[in-house]
Amino acid sequence: MAEDVTLNWYVVHTYSGYENKVADSLTKTIKNRGIQDLIDRIEVPVEKVILIKDGKRHETERKIFPGYVLVHMAMSDQLWYIVRNTRGCTGFVGPQSKPVPLSQEEADAMMGAGGTRTVNVDFEVGCKVALLSGAFENFTGTIVEIDEEGQKLKVSVPLFGRDSIAEVDYTAARKIIDEEDQ
Numbered sequence: 172m173a174e175d176v177t178l179n180w181y182v183v184h185t186y187s188g189y190e191n192k193v194a195d196s197l198t199k200t201i202k203n204r205g206i207q208d209l210i211d212r213i214e215v216p217v218e219k220v221i222l223i224k225d226g227k228r229h230e231t232e233r234k235i236f237p238g239y240v241l242v243h244m245a246m247s248d249q250l251w252y253i254v255r256n257t258r259g260c261t262g263f264v265g266p267q268s269k270p271v272p273l274s275q276e277e278a279d280a281m282m283g284a285g286g287t288r289t290v291n292v293d294f295e296v297g298c299k300v301a302l303l304s305g306a307f308e309n310f311t312g313t314i315v316e317i318d319e320e321g322q323k324l325k326v327s328v329p330l331f332g333r334d335s336i337a338e339v340d341y342t343a344a345r346k347i348i349d350e351e352d353q
Contacts, residue, residue, distance in 0.1 A: 176245045178211060179272035182264040183240045189259030190215045193240050196257050209250055212243035216282050220342060222322075223293070233342070235284050239264070243278075246270055293346060300326060300344040307337045311347060 185193045194213045201210050216235040221228055240260075244250055251270065255262055265271035273281070294300070294314055302310050312328035315336065322341045327334045 176209065178209075178243050178245050180275070180278035181242050181244060181246065181270045181272055183242055183254060184261045184264055185238055185240055186259050186261065187238050190234055190238065190240050193257055193259045196259070197240075197242070197254065200253060200257065204253075206250070209247075210242060210244040210254075212241075214241040214243075214282055216241065216284060218284070222341065236281065241273075241278060241281060246272070294324060294341070294344070299347040300324070301347055302326065302328070302337065302339060302344055304343045305337065305339055307335075307339075310337075312337065 183193065194215050197210070197213050201207055217232045218235050220231050220233045222231060223229075242254060244254070251263070254260060255268075262268040263270035294317055296314050296317060298314055299311060300314060302308055302312065307326075307328050310328045310330075312326040314324050315327045316325035318324070324339050324341065324344055326337045326339060326344065328337050329335075
């Protein structure tokens with residue numbers, strides 16, 4: 172690597188669900204152009220989630236920052252163009268899409284945010300749940316629909332005398348067990 176090249180971490184915004192495709196495409200482009208010394212790491216931070224359904228454990232990975240990829244690179248107009256024009260990429264995070272480097276501490280915190288979480292997903296339509304995050308955090312509601320493929324719940328939440336529907340991930344809800352159910 173050239174001695175005068177400074178590598179910094181940058182956050183790249185992608186279309187939702189394209190994080191791995193952008194990372195793979197960038198990796199191939201870097202290899203084909205022989206610029207591994209200018210872009211040396213591409214990370215999609217993930218955490219391991221253990222879902223417990225019907226008493227069975229299922230391990231999956233979940234993106235911690237959906238829609239974002241971290242790139243360790245030496246910023247230049249040429250590299251900005253290469254990254255920005257990667258299919259699925261919408262631009263860099265920063266004012267007017269002007270890339271702003273992360274501090275090493277920020278990058279370490281983002282990549283180290285993962286870990287393992289265990290989530291009980293024995294959900295069924297009609298059961299009561301407590302919402303753990305999002306706009307309806309700390310509210311309780313009733314499940315009206317379950318999307319097993321997308322791992323989402325539609326929850327009816329009473330708000331100002333009317334029911335509102337909140338769509339949340341499995342990991343953002345906890346089943347409320349009534350004492351009479353135990």
